[in-house]
Amino acid sequence: MNSNNQPIGIFDSGIGGTSIWSAIHQLLPNEKTIYLADSKNAPYGQKSKEEIIALSMKNTEFLLEMNCKLIVVACNTATTNAIQELRLKYDVPFIGIEPAIKPAVTNSKTQIIGILATQGTLNSELFHKTIAKYQDTQIIEQVGHGLVQLIENGEINSPEMTQLLHSYLTPMIKANIDYLVLGCSHFPYLIPQIKKILPEHIQIIDSGQAVAKQTQKILAERIGFSSAEKTEPIFYTNINSKVLKEILENKYTVIEKDF
Incomplete structure (x- = not known):
């Protein structure tokens, strides 16, 4: 070519x-x-x-x-x-x-995964078609309200960001997820913060x-x-x-x- x-x-x-x-x-x-x-x-x-x-x-x-x-x-x-x-x-x-759900579902041992994404992604027809393929896995959806705006404002390491991440991730940890899928291209910048909150065995996947x-x-x-x-x-x-x-x-x- x-x-x-x-x-x-x-x-x-x-x-x-x-x-x-x-x-x-x-x-x-x-x-x-x-x-x-x-x-x-x-x-x-x-x-x-x-x-x-x-x-x-x-x-x-x-x-x-x-x-x-x-x-x-x-x-x-x-x-x-x-x-x-x-x-x-x-x-x-x-x-x-798109959120990298397939590798998370394929490799999950607990058959419970979490996804942190925007409202627009989680509400979309394409997302619902994707998760319908994986009915044997429990997918815990969490809208990351406020996260994108904080990143856009340069407040990645702010106390407000830490507080929001704790509130979004703690229920997933309690639900026994072993994979967290980041369903927004902004969110990889939060991986250092997220790793401080998640237990070591929970894998983080982005696209x-x-x-x-x-x-x-x-x-x-x-x-x-x-x-x-x-x-x-x-x-x-x-x-x-x-x-x-x-x-x-x-x-x-x-x-x-x-x-």
Whole structure:
């Protein structure tokens, strides 16, 4: 297959999808990436399906204007509510992110797993279709009210965050889960905090590596890899670039732009 030096586009409701970007960048360092943080409209999890679709289309069109060859929807809520509409409307491959329930169910010894996600993801038709496949496992769902907003405000290690995580995770621990699935791309940034609360035997699963491998597969089969040397990623945000710069450890270009 011929090479293709167009960029990979990635969008999220905010800074959380940088956890997905990081996995893609580590696996495919020669690919140019453009990341779009729609932080002005975060969190998506409390919006209607129609609003989520409209915002996802707006983000897609921004990235298509940048000539992206593939778009990663690095947001669980946008994937579960809008990816079907995006695939119907735009002639570009889309890769979505869904809670990694399958590996948790497959490996669980207690047959009880927990999932921490947004309201928008847990209410979606796609999520309900997914969990219907696993009726032999008890799946404890917990909406992470307030977590995304705290992360967007740069308050990952705040006392309020610690208090919320304790309130959400303690019932799962008491229910004897042995896997916790993180159903929001923001939540991997909470793993150090979560590990302090969970007993050591409870495994934490997020979707970053699976999305990166799927991106690699689509490039290999359908689009082509970049022939360029390692390139500098570009990050866009529509509000508060300071928090995005901090989460990226001030290593990369961040452009604040209204979109």
